[in-house]
Amino acid sequence: MTVALWVVPALPFAGFLLCLLLGSRLGKSFVSTVGAGSVGLATVAAWTRLVPYLTGDGTPVVEKVAPWIAAGNFSVDVSFRLDPLSALMVSFVTFVGFLIHVYSIGYMSHDETDAGYARYFSYLNLFLFAMLVLVLANNFLLLFVGWEGVGLCSYLLIGYYYEKEYAADAGKKAFIVNRIGDFGFLLGTFGVFGLFGTLDFDSVFSRAAADPARFAPGLTLVCLLLFVGAMGKSAQVPLHVWLPDAMAGPTPVSALIHAATMVTAGVYMVTRCNVLFRLAPEAMFAVAVVGGVTAIFAAVIAIAQNDIKKVLAYSTVSQLGYMFLACGVGAYVAGMFHVLTHAFFKACLFLGSGAVIHALGGEQDMRRMGGLGRRLPLTYTTFLVATLALAGIPPLAGFFSKDAILTGVFAAHRPILFGLGLVTAGLTAFYMFRLVSLTFAGDFRGTPEAAAHVHEAPPTMTLPLVILAFLSAIAGFLGLPEVFGEGANRIAAFLAPVFPRVGLAAAEPPAHSLPAATEWLLMGTSVAVAAVGILLAWTWYAKRAGRPAARVAASLPALYRLVAEKFRIDELYDVLFVRPFVWLARMLWKVVDVLIIDGVLNAGAFLVELTGDALRFLQTGNVRNYALTFLLGIVALLLIVLAG
Amino acid sequence: MTPNGIPLGDVLLASGALFTIGLAGALLRRNAISIFLAIELMMNAANLAVLGYAAALHSLEGQIVVFFVIAIAAAEAAVGLAIFVALFRHTETIDVNKINLLKW
Numbered sequence: 033m034t035v036a037l038w039v040v041p042a043l044p045f046a047g048f049l050l051c052l053l054l055g056s057r058l059g060k061s062f063v064s065t066v067g068a069g070s071v072g073l074a075t076v077a078a079w080t081r082l083v084p085y086l087t088g089d090g091t092p093v094v095e096k097v098a099p100w101i102a103a104g105n106f107s108v109d110v111s112f113r114l115d116p117l118s119a120l121m122v123s124f125v126t127f128v129g130f131l132i133h134v135y136s137i138g139y140m141s142h143d144e145t146d147a148g149y150a151r152y153f154s155y156l157n158l159f160l161f162a163m164l165v166l167v168l169a170n171n172f173l174l175l176f177v178g179w180e181g182v183g184l185c186s187y188l189l190i191g192y193y194y195e196k197e198y199a200a201d202a203g204k205k206a207f208i209v210n211r212i213g214d215f216g217f218l219l220g221t222f223g224v225f226g227l228f229g230t231l232d233f234d235s236v237f238s239r240a241a242a243d244p245a246r247f248a249p250g251l252t253l254v255c256l257l258l259f260v261g262a263m264g265k266s267a268q269v270p271l272h273v274w275l276p277d278a279m280a281g282p283t284p285v286s287a288l289i290h291a292a293t294m295v296t297a298g299v300y301m302v303t304r305c306n307v308l309f310r311l312a313p314e315a316m317f318a319v320a321v322v323g324g325v326t327a328i329f330a331a332v333i334a335i336a337q338n339d340i341k342k343v344l345a346y347s348t349v350s351q352l353g354y355m356f357l358a359c360g361v362g363a364y365v366a367g368m369f370h371v372l373t374h375a376f377f378k379a380c381l382f383l384g385s386g387a388v389i390h391a392l393g394g395e396q397d398m399r400r401m402g403g404l405g406r407r408l409p410l411t412y413t414t415f416l417v418a419t420l421a422l423a424g425i426p427p428l429a430g431f432f433s434k435d436a437i438l439t440g441v442f443a444a445h446r447p448i449l450f451g452l453g454l455v456t457a458g459l460t461a462f463y464m465f466r467l468v469s470l471t472f473a474g475d476f477r478g479t480p481e482a483a484a485h486v487h488e489a490p491p492t493m494t495l496p497l498v499i500l501a502f503l504s505a506i507a508g509f510l511g512l513p514e515v516f517g518e519g520a521n522r523i524a525a526f527l528a529p530v531f532p533r534v535g536l537a538a539a540e541p542p543a544h545s546l547p548a549a550t551e552w553l554l555m556g557t558s559v560a561v562a563a564v565g566i567l568l569a570w571t572w573y574a575k576r577a578g579r580p581a582a583r584v585a586a587s588l589p590a591l592y593r594l595v596a597e598k599f600r601i602d603e604l605y606d607v608l609f610v611r612p613f614v615w616l617a618r619m620l621w622k623v624v625d626v627l628i629i630d631g632v633l634n635a636g637a638f639l640v641e642l643t644g645d646a647l648r649f650l651q652t653g654n655v656r657n658y659a660l661t662f663l664l665g666i667v668a669l670l671l672i673v674l675a676g
Numbered sequence: 677m678t679p680n681g682i683p684l685g686d687v688l689l690a691s692g693a694l695f696t697i698g699l700a701g702a703l704l705r706r707n708a709i710s711i712f713l714a715i716e717l718m719m720n721a722a723n724l725a726v727l728g729y730a731a732a733l734h735s736l737e738g739q740i741v742v743f744f745v746i747a748i749a750a751a752e753a754a755v756g757l758a759i760f761v762a763l764f765r766h767t768e769t770i771d772v773n774k775i776n777l778l779k780w
Contacts, residue, residue: 653779655772656711660703 035077037095037112040122041164043074048157055150060141067153068133071160075126082119090116090529092234094170101173108231113170117530120368120523121167121300124375125293129160131496132288135383138492139284139390152192152282159185163293167300172221172231175301179217179265182294183210189289190281202280209274213264217301220257224308227254237307241534244311255308255315258301259322266298266352269326273601275349279341283386286341291348291382292375299355299371303364303530310362310534320360320441324452327353329599331459335466336585336596339396340385343467347422348378350456354437357453363440364531365524369511370437372523373429376507377421380500384415387489387497388471392482398470400482405472407486410494412472414501419468421504423461424562426555432508435555436521439513442554443546457558461565466581469573515551678731687728695721708760708770712753719749 047070055063085093092115101108114122133156140152162181169175187210191203221231227250228236240247262268267275278290289295302309302319309316327350334346351374358367389396391408405412421428424435434457441450476483488494512520546554572580585592594600678684694717701714723742730738764770 651779653776655775656703656706663699663703 035080037081037093037114037168038097038110040074040078040081040126041112041161041168043070043077044157044160044164046070048154048161051150051154051157055154056147059146060149063146063150063153064137067157068130068137070157071126071130071133074160074164075130078122078126081114082123085114085119086526090526092529094234105229106225108171108173110174111170112168113233114168115530116527117300117304117368118167120372120527121296122164124372125160125163125167128292128375128379128500129163129288131499132156132284132292132379132383135287135386135493135496136282136284138490139386140282141490148192152189155185155188155192156285156288159189159289159294163297166297170233172224172233172236175304176214176217176221179261179297179301180214182289182297183207183214183265186210186278186289186294189285190278192281192285196280199280202274202277206274206278209271210264213261213271216257216259216264217261220254220259220261223250223254223257227251233304237305237532240307240311241532244534248311251308252312252314255305255312256318258305258308259315259319262298262302262356263322264298265301266295266356267349268298268322268353268356269329270601272326272330272349273605276342276345276598279339279345283341283382283389286345287379287382287386290345291378295348295352296355296371296375299352299359299367302356302359303368306359306364306531307534309359316360316362318360319356320446320449323353323356323358323360324449325353326350327357327456328452328459329353331456331463332595333598334463335459336592338398340388340398340401340467340471341382341396343398343463344378344381344385347381347460347463348374350460351378351422354434354453354456357449358437358440361441361444361446361449363437363444365511365521365527366433366436366440368527369523370433372510373421373433373504373507376500377418377428377430377504380414380418380497380504381422383493383497383500384411384418387411387493388415390489390493391486392478393485395478395482398467400478401471401476402474402478403472403476404486408472408488410488411497414494414497415472416468417501418504419464421508423464423566424457424558425566426559427505427508429504429506429508431559432511432513435513435558436511438558439546439551439554442550454558454561458561458565461562462569465566465569466573469570470578473574474577513551513555515548678728679734680731684728684732687731688725691721691725691728693721694718694724706771706773708763708772708775711772712756712760716749716753719745 047066050066050070051063055066092113094111094113096109096111098110099107100110133153136152136156140149159182162178162185164178166175166178166182169178184207187203187207190206191200193199194203224236225231227247228239230236230239240251264271275290275295279286281290309319330346330349330353334343334350337343337346351370355367355370355374358364358370387408388401388404388411391404391411392401395401417428421430424431426432438450438453438457441453489497511523514521572578597603678687698714698717698719698721701717702711705711705714723745726738726742726745730736730742760770763775767775769775
C-alpha cells in the first residue's frame with residue numbers, strides 16, 4: 033500500500049486541530065493520545081514510503097496535490113517531493129519527533145492545567161506539520177511556508193511559559209532575529225525567480241546546471257541571500273543570539289526544535305540548493321567561513337556557561353557551524369550526515385538534561401548539581417553515550433560524521449578552517465565533559481531538600497532516552513569512511529543523486545583523493561584532540577572539583593568575564609540596534625504622532641470649538657428672539673427674490 | 677373682484693393688516709396666551725387671503741383648505757393651551773421672557 037506524501041504532514045496537522053479545538057475539554061489522556069498518536073501515525077505513513085524508497089534507485093518522486101498560485105508566467109503548485117535528501121530528513125524528523133512527543137507526555141505531566149497541556153501538544157503537532165512541509169516541499173515557495181511555520185511554532189513554544197517575562201522576551205527575540213534571516217531568504221527566492229523564471233526545484237537546478245556561465249553573476253548574490261536565511265534559522269554568527277535564549281521553552285521543545293530538527297533546516301536548504309551554491313564559489317566560501325567561525329566561537333562560549341541547557345544550546349550552535357563548514361567546502365554529504373547523527377545525540381542530551389532538571393525540580397544551574405550519576409543511573413548512562421558521541425569518540429556516531437567533515441575540509445585545502453574545526457573538536461570534548469563532571473560526578477552541591485527530591489524519570493521519559501542513545505551509538509556506521517572499503521559510506525552513495533554534475537569543473541564534489549594513510553592520520557588526530565579535551569575536563573572538574581579551572585579563570589579575569597558573558601554580543605546589539613530603534617520609535621511617537629499628527633487634528637477641532645463658542649450666544653432661549661430672526665430671514669429672502 | 681363686489685385688493689390689504697398686527701403681537705407681547713392669540717390672528721389673516729383668492733378665482737379648493745386649517749388650528753390650540761398649563765404648573769409663570777432655559 034502506498035500512502036500519498038501529503039498524508040505525512042496532514043496527520044500532525046489533524047492532531048494540531050484536534051488538540052487545539054477539543055484538547056482543553058477532553059483532558060490530558062486524550063491530548064496525549066492524539067498528540068503523540070498523530071505523529072506516530074505520520075511516522076508509520078512516512079516509513080511505508082521510505083522503506084521501499086531506501087532500497088530503490090533514488091529517483092525523485094514528485095506528487096502534485098493542487099495548483100496553488102498561477103499568474104501569467106508564474107505558477108506554483110502545492111507539490112511534495114521524495115528524493116534521497118528529503119527521505120533522509122523525513123525519516124529522522126518523524127522518528128525523533130515521535131520520541132520527543134512520547135517524552136513530553138512524562139515531562140509535561142506536571143503542567144497542571146489541561147488547557148496548557150493541550151496548547152503544548154497542539155503547537156508541537158503544528159511544528160511537525162510545518163517541518164514536514166519544509167522538507168517535503170518541491171519548490172521554494174512551499175519551502176518558505178514550512179520555513180515560516182517552524183519559525184512561528186518556535187516562537188509559540190519558546191514563549192510557552194508566557195507568564196514569565198524572560199520566556200515571552202526570548203520568544204520575541206527568536207521571532208525577530210529569525211525574521212531578519214527570513215527576509216534574506218525571501219529576497220533570495222525573488223532572486224531565484226528573477227534569474228530562472230520558476231521556483232520549482234528541478235527546473236531551477238537543471239536550468240542553472242545547463243548554462244552556468246549565464247547565471248553566474250547574479251547567482252552569488254542570490255546564494256548569499258539564501259544563506260542569510262539559513263544563518264537566521266540555523267543560528268549562525270551573527271544571528272546566533274536567539275538560540276541560547278530559546279532555552280526558556282520546555283526542555284523537550286529545546287530537544288526537538290532547537291537541536292534536532294528546525295535549526296538544521298538551514299543546512300538542509302543549503303544542501304537542497306547545492307547546485308546553485310556550487311556555481312557560486314564566493315558564496316560557498318562565505319558559508320564555510322561563517323560556519324567555521326561560528327563553530328569555534330560558540331564552543332568557546334559554551335566552556336564558561338553554568339546553565340546546563342545554555343551549554344547544550346551553544347554546543348548546538350557550534351555543531352551547526354560544523355555542518356555549514358562542511359557545506360561550504362563542498363562536503364554536503366558530511367554536513368547532512370552530521371545533521372542526522374547530531375539529531376540523535378543532541379536530542380538525547382537535551383532530553384537527558386530535561387530528566388536531570390525534572391529530577392531536581394527545575395534546577396538548571398550546574399553549580400548546584402553533582403553526584404547525580406549514582407542517583408540517576410539510566411539518565412547518566414544514556415547521557416554519557418550521547419556525550420561521547422558528540423565528543424567524537426569512535427565508534428559512536430559523532431566520530432564518523434565529524435571525521436567526515438574534517439576530512440572534507442582538509443581535502444578542500446582550507447588549512448585555517450581545518451585548524452578551527454580541529455580546535456573546536458577539542459573544545460567540544462572539553463565543555464561536554466565539564467558538563468558531565470559537574471552534573472553527574474563528585475558530590476551533590478544543592479540543598480538537602482533538593483537532594484531528597486531526586487528521582488529517576490518515568491518510563492515515557494527514559495524509553496526515548498535509551499532509543500536515542502542507542503541510535504547515537506550506531507548511526508555512525510551509515511557513513512563509514514572510504515578506508516573501510518569501497519561502498520562503506522552508504523549515506524554518500526544514497527545521497528549521490530542529490531548532487532548532479534554541473535557544467536563547471538571546479539564545482540564538482542571533491543573527488544575522494546586522500547591516501548588511506550592520511551585518512552587514518554586525520555582520524556587519529558581528531559580522536560587524540562577529543563581525548564585530550566575529555567581528560568582535561570575530567571581531571572579539572574571531576575577529580576579536583578573545578579579548582580584548576582577556577583585558578584585559570586582567576587588568572588585571566590577580563591578574558592573569563594568576556595567569555596562568560598558571551599562576548600557581550602547581546603549588549604552590542606542592544607547598543608547598535610535595539611536602543612536606536614527604541615529611540616526612533618519614541619521619536620515617531622512623541623514627535624511625529626503626538627506633536628504633528630495629533631497636533632493637526634487637535635488644531636482643527638479647536639477651530640471648530642472656537643467658532644461654536646462665538647456663535648452659541650445667538651442661542652438665547654428667548655422664543656421671541658427666534659421669531660424676530662425668522663421675520664428678518666423672510667424679509668431678507670423676499671428682498672433677494674424680488675430684487676433678483 | 678369677488679362675487680359680492682369687494683375687490684380682491686381690499687381683501688388682501690385687510691389680510692396683510694391682520695397679519696402685521698398678529699406679527700407685532702407675537703414679537704412684542706410677553707404673555708404666552710397673548711402670543712398664542714397673535715399667532716391665531718396671523719393664521720386667520722392667511723385664511724382670509726386664501727378665501728379672497730378662492731372667491732376671485734371661483735375655486736372651491738381654497739375654501740376646503742381653509743376648513744382644514746381651522747380644524748388643525750383647533751387641535752393646535754388644544755396642544756398649545758395644554759403646554760401653557762403644564763408650563764405654569766412647573767414655573768408658576770407664562771411670561772416667555774422668563775422661560776429661556778434652552779440656551780447656551
